[in-house]
Amino acid sequence: MLSASCKFVLIRGKILFMKITVLEGDGIGPEITSEAVKVLQAVGNIYDINFEISYAAIGGDAIRKFDTPLPQETIDVCLASDAVLLGAVGVPEFDTIAPEKRPEQGLLKIRKALGGFANLRPAKIYKSLADASPLRPEILGNNTDFLIVRELLGSIYFGEPRGYEENDGNRKGYNTMSYTVSEVERVAHIAFQAAQKRNKRLASVDKANVLETSRLWRETVINVAKSYPDVKLEHLYVDATAMMLVTNPNHFDVILTENMFGDILSDEASVLTGSLGMLPSATIGGKVGLYEPIHGSAPDIAGQNIANPCGTIASAAMMLRFSSEYQEAATAIENAIEKVLEQGYRTKDIARGGEFVSTVEMGELIVKAITENSASRSNSQTV
Ligand code: IPM
Ligand code: MG
Numbered sequence: 001m002l003s004a005s006c007k008f009v010l011i012r013g014k015i016l017f018m019k020i021t022v023l024e025g026d027g028i029g030p031e032i033t034s035e036a037v038k039v040l041q042a043v044g045n046i047y048d049i050n051f052e053i054s055y056a057a058i059g060g061d062a063i064r065k066f067d068t069p070l071p072q073e074t075i076d077v078c079l080a081s082d083a084v085l086l087g088a089v090g091v092p093e094f095d096t097i098a099p100e101k102r103p104e105q106g107l108l109k110i111r112k113a114l115g116g117f118a119n120l121r122p123a124k125i126y127k128s129l130a131d132a133s134p135l136r137p138e139i140l141g142n143n144t145d146f147l148i149v150r151e152l153l154g155s156i157y158f159g160e161p162r163g164y165e166e167n168d169g170n171r172k173g174y175n176t177m178s179y180t181v182s183e184v185e186r187v188a189h190i191a192f193q194a195a196q197k198r199n200k201r202l203a204s205v206d207k208a209n210v211l212e213t214s215r216l217w218r219e220t221v222i223n224v225a226k227s228y229p230d231v232k233l234e235h236l237y238v239d240a241t242a243m244m245l246v247t248n249p250n251h252f253d254v255i256l257t258e259n260m261f262g263d264i265l266s267d268e269a270s271v272l273t274g275s276l277g278m279l280p281s282a283t284i285g286g287k288v289g290l291y292e293p294i295h296g297s298a299p300d301i302a303g304q305n306i307a308n309p310c311g312t313i314a315s316a317a318m319m320l321r322f323s324s325e326y327q328e329a330a331t332a333i334e335n336a337i338e339k340v341l342e343q344g345y346r347t348k349d350i351a352r353g354g355e356f357v358s359t360v361e362m363g364e365l366i367v368k369a370i371t372e373n374s375a376s377r378s379n380s381q382t383v
Helices: 029-047 059-066 072-079 103-114 127-132 181-197 212-225 238-247 259-272 310-323 327-342 359-382
Strands: 017-025 050-055 083-088 118-124 145-151 163-167 170-174 201-206 232-237 254-257 282-284 289-291
Touching (some): 017 029, 017 059, 017 072, 017 103, 029 050, 029 327, 059 103, 072 103, 083 103, 083 310, 118 181, 118 259, 127 327, 145 181, 181 201, 181 254, 201 212, 201 259, 212 232, 238 254, 238 259, 254 259, 282 310, 289 310, 310 327, 310 359, 327 359
Parallel strands (some): 017 050, 017 083, 145 254, 201 232, 201 254
Antiparallel strands (some): 118 145, 163 170, 282 289
């Protein structure tokens, strides 16, 4: 019998059990998460991992069913899991409702409830997708590969006071951008440690020429850097970074930045790699890891079986990497995505007007690649 406090049971190095909550969310969310679940089941069969998967409501889906974008029950089931895999949140029909009831509030609140403050967004060019990038080949090069570490629980997304007021018939909306030293320190440590495992270069991105928040951010990062003498630190303004991402993307190894700058820069980074649909993310540092593609709910293409599930499937790989011991299964998923792209299969967003496969077909192709890779591996082991 598994005890409730037991995260996973290890038998001869194998994870026997991992409890995952899937939050499908809105728009294309259900389609893309269902492909990721298929892929998890495939690696589960190969690597003897039993995934216990529960589903819970968030966003517009939850508003329709429970009149709130994040029911308490969803928080409870997520907190009782080893990891949470999320599709996407956002529905245009709720654009005009009270701000605290919007679908996006569900996403912000689950991020807060799970406590992960470091959102890792790797931007890696798959070589076979280089022609889907809007950048000229001589600018893109062939090894664009950097990691954005976005602070996820602070700044203007959560700062108080916020709201609207009206003076003499003139309405005003306002938000507060703020950071404490400890909030900056904890995410900076994650970024420096990530840089140590990569090419040991860290760009801390701020707007210290204008904002107090950014000056405190910069001072704090400089202090944290003393513990990582092997990492080369530079400071860049966010506007210059936006420009450098499209003029010299290979400049970057790890980018550390605050919540809103990270939101904006990661969308920019994603299209360099061919499509917003390709990029995964992992949110770590809290009680339970949260894994989600970086794109939105794409309501314009929802239900058409044309969305790209790769970002979500790659997020499932990150989930195994960061919330389980099972690195081999994570690598198997990543290799399978790469193989399917190398074989020339494309979803509509990366097909450049050519032939494309559906969401479901892409999921099935990745499952097939995982199965074939594992068969050829065990054959070569028995030879
Ligand atoms: C993201 C998204 C979200 C964010 C939205 C949907 C609230 O854009 O994950 O990047 O701004 O964080
Ligand atoms: Mg975003």
